[in-house]
Amino acid sequence: MTSISAKQKLTSTQRIIMNKFDSPKAAVDKLIQTVGKNIIMAAPLGAGKANHILNEIYLRAKNDPSINFTLLTALTLQVPKAKSFIEKQFMGPFLQRVFKNYPNLTFENDRLNQSLPDNVKIIEFYYKAGQFKDNAYGQQNYLSSNYTHVARDVFNRGVNVICQQVCHGSIDDEAVLSLSCNPDISIDLVNLLKANGREFVTIGQTNQDLPFMYGESIVPLNFFDILVDNRELDYAVFAPPKMAIPDVDYMIGLHASSLIKDNGEIQIGIGSLGDALVYGLGLRQENNDLYRKVLKELEIDRLSFPVIEQCGETEEFNIGLFASTEMLVDSFASLYQKGILKKKVYDSVILQRLLNEGEISEEFDESIFDVLQQHKAISQKLSIEDVEFLKEYGIIRSGINFQEGRLITQDNQILSNDIHELDRNLVIGERLRNGAVAHGGFFLGPRSFYDFLKDLPVEERKLFRMRKISQINQLYGHEEIDRLQRVNGRFINTCMKVSLNGQACSDALEDYNQISGVGGQYNFVAMAHELPDARSVLQLRSFRTNAEGKLESNIVFNYANCTIPRHLRDIVITEYGIADLRSKTDEEVASALIQIADSRFQAMLISQAKKANKLPNNFQLDKRFTNNYPQRYLPVLKAFKSQGLFKPFPLGHDFTQEELEIGKGLKKLKALQSNKIKFYQFLLSAIFSTGKKSKYQSHLKRMNLDNPQNSKEKVYQKLLLKALG
Structure with a gap:
């Protein structure tokens, strides 16, 4: 250079x-x-x-x-x-x-x-x-x-x-x-x-x-x-708009929401899967009876998925959650506003340990000096370092100074530095300060998220503390404080494929086409295995529609690209359930994953696993998991939707009402284009249909099709009216 x-x-x-x-x-x-x-x-x-x-x-x-x-x-x-x-x-x-x-x-x-x-x-x-x-x-x-x-x-x-x-x-x-x-x-x-x-x-x-x-x-x-x-x-910070949450993601998010423990730590990824989880947590907090009813009717229970009993909860949040996440996604704002993201952590090993053990609380009295002295956090005779430490965390007021072995108040009273002689009422603060409810490495989100952050009072904005990525994504170099802060950690990410041995592919295809990147996923998965009460949760939709319009399973026998190796397998969630893979044999792993696969692919997966000696020849799938079809959960969601639940944009959006309705119509048109016969039938019906123009005048105006100038625009006007009707 x-x-x-x-x-x-x-x-x-x-x-x-x-x-x-x-x-x-x-x-x-x-x-x-x-x-x-x-x-x-x-x-x-x-x-x-x-x-x-x-x-x-x-x-x-x-x-x-x-x-x-x-x-x-x-x-x-x-x-x-x-x-x-x-x-x-x-x-x-x-x-x-x-x-x-x-x-x-x-x-x-x-x-x-x-x-x-x-x-x-x-x-x-x-x-x-x-x-x-x-x-x-x-x-x-x-x-x-x-x-x-x-x-x-x-x-x-x-x-x-x-x-x-x-x-x-x-x-x-x-x-x-x-x-x-x-x-x-x-x-x-x-x-x-x-x-x-x-x-x-x-x-x-x-x-x-x-x-x-x-x-x-x-x-x-x-x-x-x-x-x-x-x-x-100055220019507008890039603000990707919110996307709608599809039913399949709601199902995955509801399953994941049952694994989050109160007094825990959470990491969430970007997109509709993360939003669906946050929606589920919000429902759990704000209407717990209804939340439990939803889980019951969708058969998300401890009988089918014992891991909920072992490491999850479905009750309201009392202490709340703390977030340590590489990407501070906008849905954390919703968790904060709903009183879920409220657990504060402090960058002091001794204070965090005493908080965890219940020896002190965020609101304290004079006895905190004795507790800290007994645990050797401060000396009986306060030094300048002790005073600065106590001021930093609000245990004594910010206006107190240390001079020549004495404490000086704002009104110039001179006090002893011996905590047994000190008039503590003259110096003690009201509650701990400089805590954080979230540590984030970077953030990106819709305009509403940036406005949320900018509109927060300074003291609240400081609760969302930005950190370098080496302090977020790994334990090395600061492990003691991380272990104290990341109690009941849940590291929730998404992937594209999971193979029957438990390995996951998240960033590239089998032909090595790079789709996204590893990012911090491996770091968080590995961390979940290092923290005693943490779990890694990988979410994926059980199947996809490929470029040829055919369905293919995202749970596969084998896949040539691996992001998370099999020895770090943990929890996997699809819309059909939760597979707990930790500490399981290859047979148990294969069985658990087949249980949450779409039933249209289960027979094939069972056959492949038997052929590879990963399942015994007499293996039979539990009948509880043989009805894994969208038709199983869609009617249940539909019934709850009629009560106002599971809306497409529960956490807000950037669209006008006309745009939402137009967007729905355009999706209908796009879906029809995959079948030429059906599309042309729809087109002919649209061309010869009459009426509706006055009803959708504002929609046509928004699309600049209220006064079509040529035959092309006239056809599009007819198509749009038909799709809206």
């Missing part, structure tokens, strides 16, 4: 903002002047990318072959594109409203088209699901890495620039910056670069649309060497 000159070299203790710029162009000029034309850049996944800077660098490299630009990142997000005429009519106004002025990354279209210039390389460790399926460039430039190893792998590839989007704020009247949604890799990577004496430059762009977050997102101004700071460049 091109080295920074001795004059420009920055030490780890003397980093200052080299320059603050109004434009990305001027900032990139300075960057190239500083590091040269060999730029190996790391940028955060998801919403933390500084798009204007990245676009400027890519433009330079595209126009100047002497610049070598490598970008190491993940989860590159673009505003979706409509393809057909009807999609454009529907999505155009919606996308403009939801994504506003979000600037797409200019390299992404070239990458998707496999037309990047030779001097540019984009390497990612996690793709948006399916984005690069059958794309040669994407398949060849995927970096398979556990999330906790990404900083190491990026470092090993010679990174010399870190680029990130940040926001302004202040703490105690001191100006600071917040890495907001992405301290995950940045903090670990900076620490690694400094520890190895690597020369590097940090370049950032401020964007006040980001929520100002605390914890390890807070960095001093001198964290960045180059900063683009211009309010005219």
Whole structure:
């Protein structure tokens, strides 16, 4: 790499903002002047990318072959594109409203088209699901890495620039910056670069649309060497809209909700499966009798699934849950608002241990000094370190100071530092402070989630503490506090396939097509086996419809791609039930998985397992599990839907009422297109139908089809009216 000159070299203790710029162009000029034309850049996944800077660098490299630009990142997000005429009519106004002025990354279209210039390389460790399926460039430039190893792998590839989007704020009247949604890799990577004496430059762009977050997102101004700071460049943070929860996901979420224990810790992934779980937990908390009735009628019980009795609960939450999750998904906001995500943890080993053991509580009295002294957390005669510790956690008031072996109150009273002589009423606080209900590595979600975070009072927002990923996804280096905080851990993730030996595939297909990425899944699964009362839960739909329109089982005899190995098998959930695979033999594992497979594939799976000697020849499937068809649970859900339960968007959405109804009609049209005969019958019926136009005038106007200008638009108007009717 091109080295920074001795004059420009920055030490780890003397980093200052080299320059603050109004434009990305001027900032990139300075960057190239500083590091040269060999730029190996790391940028955060998801919403933390500084798009204007990245676009400027890519433009330079595209126009100047002497610049070598490598970008190491993940989860590159673009505003979706409509393809057909009807999609454009529907999505155009919606996308403009939801994504506003979000600037797409200019390299992404070239990458998707496999037309990047030779001097540019984009390497990612996690793709948006399916984005690069059958794309040669994407398949060849995927970096398979556990999330906790990404900083190491990026470092090993010679990174010399870190680029990130940040926001302004202040703490105690001191100006600071917040890495907001992405301290995950940045903090670990900076620490690694400094520890190895690597020369590097940090370049950032401020964007006040980001929520100002605390914890390890807070960095001093001198964290960045180059900063683009211009309010005219602020843009809407990428906000993927909420998706509807299908019935199959509701079933999976209900099963999972029965495994979450009060006074526990939870990790949830993104998407409708996570939302379905959160909905189930909300129902369990707010209407427990109805929740239990739902479980009973769906036969989600301890008889069929003993693991519910062994490690689950179905009662309301009293103490509540704590979240430690790589991705702080928006559904955690719902858990917080419903009084489920309310268990606070503290980054003090002694305090957390005493809380766990019931020796102290968050609300305390004067005796807390004696308890802490007995457990050697403080001395009888308080030192300055003792006083700072007690102030940090609110045990004594923040205005108390230590001077020459005495305590000084805000009104200048001088008090003894001996806890047996101290007038504790003059110094004691009201309750523990600086706790957190959630630790998150990064976040991404709909606009409502960002607004939720921004609207929280500061003290509540601090309850959602952002951390570097090495503190979230593994126990190493901070194991003692993690074991105390992560009591009854439930690490809930999704996968694509599970084979009958218990191994799971979550990120790539059997033909090695990379679909998404490993991310932190392996880390959390492994962690569940290291914590004594934790469980790993992998969720998947029992079957899928393939490209040829045929059904195929997602529980298979064998699969050539493995994300989670068989020796880390634990709990697997489909819409038909829960398979507890921990500590089980191969026969027991195969049997448990077949029990939650779709019944259309059970005979085949049993035959394959018998042939491989994994099931005895006389094996018979328990009759309780021989009716695994959607028709078993759909009528039950339908009955509860009539009572207002299991709505498509229970946690909110970004659509207008007309858009919801139009979307339902468009789904009907799309489903019909898989059968040409049925589609043409529907089309003919639509063309010759009359009426309904006045009833759906607002819908037609929303689609700009209220006054069709040509025969094509007239046909689409007829089709839409028919689909809406």
